[in-house]
Amino acid sequence: MRILSITAQKPNSTGSGIYLTELVKEYERKGHTQAVVAGVYREDVIELPEGVNFYPVYFEEGNLPYPIVGMSDEMPYKSTRYCDMTNEMRVQFEESFLKVITQAVMECNPDLILCHHLYLLTALVRSHFPRHKVYGFCHNTDLRQMCKTDLERDFISRQIRNLDRIFVPQEAQREGVLTIYQxxxxxxxxVGMGYxxxxxxxxxxxxxxxxxxIVFAGKIAEKKGVMSLIRSLSVLYSRKDACSRDELLVQLAGSAGNQEEYEQIRQMAAKCPYEVRFLGRLSQPELAKIYRESDIFVLPSFFDGLPLTVIEALACRNRVVMSDLPGIRKWLMEAAPHGDVRFVEMPQMRNTDEPVLETLPAFEERFADALLASIxxxxxxxxxxxxISWEGIADRVLKD
Known part of the structure; x- marks a missing residue:
């Protein structure tokens, strides 16, 4: 089979990018002919299996003079928010991607087009290639964009409804797709998640x-709960029978989202009673080594679909303390039973991914309690x- 995979952003730097890349690897092992279209910078090093044709759409040059448009408002690299796109920028985006995708379709003649994120680019592909079989993958951030951003909402909804198949990580996203796109x-x-x-x-x-x-992996950002994590460590230090300063080490693996916010987090970490190390972005083998050296993986995030990092940490035999994100508890109990996972009640939320500030102190108290119990x-x-496997997902996607 000839398969064309498409994403508007980098294919290696986020959970959805890893999802795309791992499926490409599985299909390469199964002997399928493949190509990938992705939004990148010219200096990026793209790691795809040998023999996979890559069709880059370059940002910050030519007809796309602005940074990559990211599905999250804060990406682990320089990015543009969809809510900040002008009509001129949207036209530039559409023309640039459709030019490259048209070339890829003509040269590869795909039997199947796999689009990642149920958003603007996937809608454009469905609209412009009506005779091709097009499947879409929901990665949760697309649902958030549909709720928060007015950009071409009716057009996107209409075209997503016209996709041949839609894949979601878990039931919470299924309900979102039914409600938002009808x-x-x-x-x-x-289809779940692989590792x-x-x-x-x-x-x-x-x-x-x-x-x-203790290890955290992801964007070093407030919406990932990193500020709350650091404040919860101060709460933990005040607890009776808590670890002394030299008995606990916290390591944060990942890139900055918003640079100003990142600097604020570093300042908070410098005042934390426990040592907090910033490891930067790690390769998958480097991250796995950190997991195996660690005892507890933490995810205090305020918004996530089906976080790949939790599965990877459990596979490395970490205990887990995480926010009780919608749908995750049920999925983990079924897909990864017997793991030591402590779920912390979320703070009150508004606008999908923004915690109500007045409810954060109680959340941080609860998170500190869960950390102490795990320790x-x-x-x-x-x-x-x-x-849980990428092979299983790859097979289900191609199954008629």
Missing amino acids: ASPKKIET NSQIFHGGEDKKKDGVTR RTNERKAADVSR
């Missing part, structure tokens, strides 16, 4: 030095992640 339930399939078991697995990397190691457990319990 898509046919028959077109929607829940790379060759990289993320248990091991003997844990240091026996009496230090509890006291002091054991590495293995979750059963055997039923």
Whole structure:
């Protein structure tokens, strides 16, 4: 089969990018002919399997003089928000992508087009290639954009409804797709999330030095809950029987979203009673090594679909403390049973991904309590992640 995969942003730097890349790897192993269209910068190094044709759409040059347009308002690289796009920028976006996609379609003659994010670019592909089979993947941030941004909302909804199939990570997104796009339930399939078991697995990397190691992986941003995490560490330090300063180490792996916000987070970390290290963006093997050296993975996020990092951390035998995000608890209990996961009640939310400030102190108290309980457990319990795989998702996508 000839498969064309399309994303408006980088194919390696976020959860959705990893999703695209891992599916491309699976289809390469199965012998399919493939091509990828993605929005990138000219200096980016794109890692795709040998033999996969890459059709870049370059931002910050030519007809696209602005940074990559990101599905999240804060991306781990320089980006433009969809809500800030002018009509001129939208036209430039559409013309640039359609020119490259048309070339890819003519040269590759795909049997199937896989579009990531149920948003503007996927709608354009559906509209301009009506005779091709086009499937769309929901990554949750698309639902948020539809709720928060007026950009071409009616056009996007209409074209998403016309997709041949729609894949969602879990039931919460299925309900969102039904409500926001009014898509046919028959077109929607829940496929979950995969992980790379060759990289993320248990091991003997844990240091026996009496230090509890906590790790966070993702964008270093307020909406990922990093500020609340640092404040919860101060709450934790005040708890009876809490770790002393030299018995706890916190490591943050990931790039900055908003640079000003990132600097604010660094300043907060400098005043934290426990050491907080900023590791920057890591490769998957580097991140797996950090997981295996750590005891507890934390995800205090205020908005996420089905976070890949949680699965990877569980595969590396981490205990997990995370926000009780919609739909995640049920999915993890079914897909990764026996893991040591503590869910923390969310703060009150508004506008999809913004916590009500007055409810944050109570959330941070709850998060500190969950951290303390996880620290006291002091054991590495293995979750059963055997039923989670990219191969399984790849097969379900191609199944008629």
